[in-house]
Structures are given as structure tokens and as C-alpha cells.
Amino acid sequence: MTKMIFVNLPVADVAAATAFYQALGFEKNAMFSNEQASSMVWSDAIYVMLLGRDFYATFTNKTIIDAKTHSGALLALSFDGRGDVDTFTEAALAAGGRELHDPEDHGFMYSRAFEDLDGHGWGPFHMDMVEAEKVMGQPATA
Incomplete structure (x- = not known):
């Protein structure tokens, strides 16, 4: 299997974030997308997972940063x-x-x-x- 990277990002609005990334040329993979998340494909090896903040929180017990104020x-x-x-x-x-x-x-x-x-x-x-x-x-x- 090809080595791949899935970058997971917490987002406030999955639909708005999906539209933003589609405007940049990412393609939405419907198989791994729903109301909580969008799987956005950049290449065969690079995916960006846009996860609603509540859904993202199910993967970590850490505080989720506000990327507008923290890097x-x-x-x-x-x-x-x-x-x-x-x-x-x-x-x-x-x-x-x-x-x-x-x-x-x-x-x-x-x-x-x-x-x-x-x-x-x-x-x-x-x-x-x-x-x-x-x-x-x-x-x-x-």
C-alpha cells in the first residue's frame, strides 16, 4: 500500500469548509464524508479530513485550539x-x-x-x- 497522510482539521462548519477546499481544487470523497466530516482529496497520497469540532473532539481528550488565535x-x-x-x-x-x-x-x-x-x-x-x-x-x- 502506498504511504499516505490524512491531515485532520477541526472546523466550525463542515459544509463551508468543504466548499472552501473544493474552491482550491480538492475533491470530496463521498465514501468518507457525512454531516460530521468531509474527506478532501489532494492527491492519491494526501487527504485533508475536515472534522466538525464536536466530532474531532471524539479523537482526543486535549483542548482543541482555536486556529484563529493559536497555531x-x-x-x-x-x-x-x-x-x-x-x-x-x-x-x-x-x-x-x-x-x-x-x-x-x-x-x-x-x-x-x-x-x-x-x-x-x-x-x-x-x-x-x-x-x-x-x-x-x-x-x-x-
């Missing part, structure tokens, strides 16, 4: 080019997301940052690994 994780997705980073970020902003800072261009890496409707931070980026190895002075490891 619990910063999530990054890689893209093939700078234009793809911009397109993804602009879709997030058009769907109600909030940009966190100006684009960052380090020559070998270009990134943007935004929050979703619930304050979860995303950092889409493009990295030119050939240029990164030149700048860092060593080869990347797998």
Missing part, C-alpha cells in the same frame, strides 16, 4: 511552478481565506501563505531543487 500546525503543499503557487493562493483568497504575508522569493524557493476559514495555516511553495542544492552547498537527501 497548532503549518501545512505546506509543493507545486510545480510559481504560477501554480499563485493560482492556488488566489483561489484560497477568493474563497474567503486570509493572506498571512507577502509572497516570499528566495531564488530557489517561492512561497505564499494563507489561512483557511478556521484559521489553519497553509504555505504553498515551489522549490527548484537544483538551485537549492547550489545555494545550500550540498545535495538534497530523499
Whole structure:
């Protein structure tokens, strides 16, 4: 089986969060979605599970943070080019997301940052690994 990651996020409104992620190009997997949760597919190996806060609470006995006021994780997705980073970020902003800072261009890496409707931070980026190895002075490891 392919190694996969399922990122679980607590959300205030499952339907609104689902619409937001669909606007970014995620596909809803109806098999694993209901009123309490939406399974949003980014790729064959990356899923984002949008869980209503009450449902999310059934998986932990810890206090669930308010991601609008506290940071619990910063999530990054890689893209093939700078234009793809911009397109993804602009879709997030058009769907109600909030940009966190100006684009960052380090020559070998270009990134943007935004929050979703619930304050979860995303950092889409493009990295030119050939240029990164030149700048860092060593080869990347797998």
C-alpha cells in the first residue's frame, strides 16, 4: 500500500469548509464524508479530513485550539511552478481565506501563505531543487 497522510482539521462548519477546499481544487470523497466530516482529496497520497469540532473532539481528550488565535500546525503543499503557487493562493483568497504575508522569493524557493476559514495555516511553495542544492552547498537527501 502506498504511504499516505490524512491531515485532520477541526472546523466550525463542515459544509463551508468543504466548499472552501473544493474552491482550491480538492475533491470530496463521498465514501468518507457525512454531516460530521468531509474527506478532501489532494492527491492519491494526501487527504485533508475536515472534522466538525464536536466530532474531532471524539479523537482526543486535549483542548482543541482555536486556529484563529493559536497555531497548532503549518501545512505546506509543493507545486510545480510559481504560477501554480499563485493560482492556488488566489483561489484560497477568493474563497474567503486570509493572506498571512507577502509572497516570499528566495531564488530557489517561492512561497505564499494563507489561512483557511478556521484559521489553519497553509504555505504553498515551489522549490527548484537544483538551485537549492547550489545555494545550500550540498545535495538534497530523499
